[in-house]
Amino acid sequence: MNDPSTVTTTRDGLEPEIDPVPKGVWQRLRHTEVWQSVFRHPQLDTPRGRALQSFSNVFLHVYPVKVPSxxxxxxxxxxxxxxxxxxxxxxxxxxxxxxxxxxxxxxxxxxxxxxxxxxxxxxxxxxxxxxxxxxxxxxxxxxxxxxxxxxxxxxxxxxxxxxxxxxxxxxxxxxxxxxxxxxxxxxxxxxxxxxxxxxxxxxxxxxxxxxxxxxxxxxxxxxxxxxxxxxxxxxxxxxxxxxxxxxxxxxxxxFAVHRGSSGAFSEEATQRPGATDPATDQPVDMEVDGTKRVRLLGVVDRESVTAEERLTDDSVFTxxxxxxxxxxxxxxxxxxxxxxxxxxxxxxxxxxxxxxxxxxxxAPWYFVGLQELLSHFDPLVAGILVPAGVLITLMLLPYVDRNPATESRNRKFAIAAFSAVLLIAVTLTVIGALFRGPGWTFVAPWDHSYLEL
Amino acid sequence: MAFTRRRLLRNGWGIGAGLLTFAAGWTSWELLRPLAANGAGGKISLGDPSNYADGTATFVNEGRLWVVNAGGELFALSQKCPHLGCRVPFCESSGRFECPCHGSVFDIGGEWIAGPSPRGMDRHPLSLESGVLFVDTGASEDGPDHGSKNYLSPAKGPACIESA
CATH class of the missing domain: 1.20.810.10 (Cytochrome Bc1 Complex; Chain C)
Known part of the structure; x- marks a missing residue:
């Protein structure tokens, strides 16, 4: 945070500037060449200052400058x-x-x-x-x-x-x-x-x-x-x-966003009617000299910028x-x-x-479900085909599941199938981890626990 | 498709990348593949075959295997259960091999009797050289399929594990 007493002028009418005359040890330290060579941005508590901090800091750069609220x-x-x-x-x-x-x-x-x-x-x-x-x-x-x-x-x-x-x-x-x-x-x-x-x-x-x-x-x-x-x-x-x-x-x-039954939101559907480019005062996406204008958003996947974000700027600084x-x-x-x-x-x-x-x-607890499965089925089926099948299906899921909706009421089959597999996996793991004893016989965990972590 | 310099370069890069990948794979394989050694993985001596009496199972620690005499026939059985690799001990009271992990049971010849094991106990080849018995622990053959009952006899007594 800036000491308000150090704010004397504004630059570009956007943010205050730090007093060029440092006061106190902390301010003097921040004005040394060594400090400023390490931290290249001023610590300004303004929108531009925060954006600069994110841009110029390798760790903060992992985050976007702003995120939807x-x-x-x-x-x-x-x-x-x-x-x-x-x-x-x-x-x-x-x-x-x-x-x-x-x-x-x-x-x-x-x-x-x-x-x-x-x-x-x-x-x-x-x-x-x-x-x-x-x-x-x-x-x-x-x-x-x-x-x-x-x-x-x-x-x-x-x-x-x-x-x-x-x-x-x-x-x-x-x-x-x-x-x-x-x-x-x-x-x-x-x-x-x-x-x-x-x-x-x-x-x-x-x-x-x-x-x-x-x-x-x-x-x-x-x-x-x-x-x-x-x-x-x-x-x-x-x-x-x-x-x-x-x-x-x-x-x-x-960032992910809820999509309804159609799941579609096109650029046109989310564009404000009659929107104009503030720089040229021309309608956006108009053709100039026979060439279609390309906005900055044109290089971003349109669905990665959600309708909500484009209509109302509800974003906050990271x-x-x-x-x-x-x-x-x-x-x-x-x-x-x-x-x-x-x-x-x-x-x-x-x-x-x-x-x-x-x-x-x-086996370790996350594989004990497979071990339980192996005690009931042929090893090729339980040890290889089932786990490999589940893993490959999950990997291919986004390409197999063509339903664009994200809300659960519009993807009942996918939710039901996934939940069933999840329930079976959890049940097998719980049985294998808690209910199995010597010789893989059934032992109630309240009689004796053979759980190993 | 016309033969162009661009195509030659593109194919050249592709072939080069393929050769490099093959070389890297081969080198990695040669570096990482297990080497045969004495003891487990090599050939070891088991001494005089007459040391192994009928109906007995003798554990040979050096090779991590059992030498059994099943009705006069000698076998070297891997101690690993074919199911999930647990060590299968010999139960003296029942005269059978009983796996404590998942309850698989095998007769004195290593043939499957019960449990989740997909086959009988795996066998290492035996050879007789100048009256001395040798086992090659580097080689192994799958145990007999379910249904093989050449050495099955009733259990001598009580089992060592609950499920057997």
């Missing part, structure tokens, strides 16, 4: 994409801490985990936060997908961003799964054994894929090294790259309106994972023993 409402997106990004950042930071104390070797990995608990200050807390953030990230990314589906926000022009989002879901699952092995305890060893054996059911290439993943016929040193490399180098790079494109496309494709909300939500996420980390310790069973299978051996 409806974006500020929590229920617009439940901030799920943003929360997932915050969790990814927490995982990066805590993951770097953990890397200082971890060696990907079958002889020392488990010892490193114990040392983290007993010898390293806050070591266990950092591991707990990393673990719970990873589980939460999987959950939040799935919820984000569900929310985007029900809002119909995957439809034109956001089709490809939905595909990118599916890619991010797969990377997130791979992230969590590769990290699962690293503690090298009984829980991680057997969960990953069960999970990687699913790959073996891929027709023709199953054996090769499994060998590539494991680095040998069974989980061992080569597997640990491969999972570690994927976890700390390959997947972070892949996720950062795809996430960058995903967020960039949110900006470029515009800074401070949206950014403040994001900071609050971000702090809430950090507080949540810290509270979870303090309250619940990440599990560490006895050291991995290839000759002793625990009863029961469950």
């Amino acid at each position: 409806r974006v500020l409402r929590l229920r617009y997106s439940w901030r799920l994409g943003y929360i997932a990004t915050v969790l990814f950042t927490i995982l990066l930071v805590t993951g770097i801490y953990l890397m200082f104390f971890y060696t990907p070797s079958v002889t020392s990995a488990y010892g490193d985990m114990q040392e983290l608990r007993t010898d390293v200050g806050f070591g266990q807390l950092i591991r707990n936060v990393h673990r719970w953030s990873a589980h939460l990230m999987v959950l939040v990314v799935v919820l984000h997908l569900v929310r985007v589906f029900y809002a119909g926000a995957y439809k034109r022009p956001r089709q490809f961003n939905w595909v990118l989002g599916m890619g991010l879901l797969v990377i997130t699952l791979a992230f969590s799964f590769t990290g699962y092995l690293l503690p090298w305890d009984q829980l991680s060893y057997w969960a990953v054994t069960v999970g990687t054996n699913l790959v073996g059911y891929v027709p023709v290439f199953g054996g090769i894929l499994s060998d590539l993943l494991l680095g040998g016929p069974q989980i061992g040193q080569a597997t640990l090294r491969r999972f570690y490399t994927l976890h700390v180098a390959v997947l972070p790079l892949a996720l950062a790259l795809v996430l960058m494109i995903h967020i960039w496309r949110v900006r470029k494709d515009g 800074w401070p309106h949206l950014l403040v909300r994001h900071v609050v939500v971000g702090l809430g996420v950090v507080a949540t994972v810290l509270a979870l980390g303090v309250a619940f310790s990440a599990p560490l069973r006895s050291i991995a023993n290839p000759n002793l299978t625990p009863e029961p051996a469950k």
Whole structure:
């Protein structure tokens, strides 16, 4: 904020200018060459000043300068994409801490985990936060997908961003799964054994894929090294790259808007009657010298600029309106994972023993639904065809679903089909995670819980 | 379509990119493919075949496999359950292999009896060289299909897992 006493003149009749004569240490500091070479914009509390701040700041540039006011409402997106990004950042930071104390070797990995608990200050807390953030990230990314589906926000022009989002879901699952092995305890060893054996059911290439993943016929040193490399180098790079494109496309494709039964809003339908160009005082879209004029909006996908936005400018500045909300939500996420980390310790069973299978051996919770399915159907069907079919169908969804409406009353079939698949997946996961015991027999969770996280 | 310089360049770039992709793929495969080693993945000695009495299952830790004598016939059975890779222990009381993860049961010859396993336990090839038994853990053949009952006999006693 500017000190009103420093405002002396206006420039272009638009905004005040900072007093050229600095007063106080803070003002003097802001007038030094060093400060102004780092922060290239004046901190003006005016529309132009805020726009300049967004344009000239690499971090603020992730956001558009202005956003429609409806974006500020929590229920617009439940901030799920943003929360997932915050969790990814927490995982990066805590993951770097953990890397200082971890060696990907079958002889020392488990010892490193114990040392983290007993010898390293806050070591266990950092591991707990990393673990719970990873589980939460999987959950939040799935919820984000569900929310985007029900809002119909995957439809034109956001089709490809939905595909990118599916890619991010797969990377997130791979992230969590590769990290699962690293503690090298009984829980991680057997969960990953069960999970990687699913790959073996891929027709023709199953054996090769499994060998590539494991680095040998069974989980061992080569597997640990491969999972570690994927976890700390390959997947972070892949996720950062795809996430960058995903967020960039949110900006470029515009914010989602409700569309009725026809789903159509054409440029003509949303244009104010008799609108004229203020610069030339000519009607817009008129032909001049036989050439059709092209407005600036002509280079933007028309459907990415919503009717609502063009008719009434209800947009607000991202800074401070949206950014403040994001900071609050971000702090809430950090507080949540810290509270979870303090309250619940990440599990560490006895050291991995290839000759002793625990009863029961469950895959990580997000794959346990598949494990449950596998106990009822042929492995090729339950392990490959069903999950691959669901994944491919979801990826192609925006191109298959030609109904342009986004409101649920006008897309009952899509909503019903998606809800049915979601319900089955959740039911299988709950049964597998909570109601299965030794020998995969039915055990009520109130009798004994075999849930492993 | 006329043969133009533009077309030549475009095709040249395409072929070049294809060759580079192939080279990168080949290099990656050679780097990442698992290497055969001694112990699990290589050939190991099992000693004198007469050490394995009829109706017994002996675990060989080095190869992570079971050597069984099923009615005088020797087999080297992978310890991995064909279902989802859990280690299948031999239940002395029932005389059968019983998987604790998902309840698959196999007879002494590794043939499927019950449970979600898609086939019997996988087998490694055995060979006899100068009276010494060898197993090649680098090679494996799928276990017998459902329905194969060459070594099935009634359970000797109570099962070790609840669902068996």
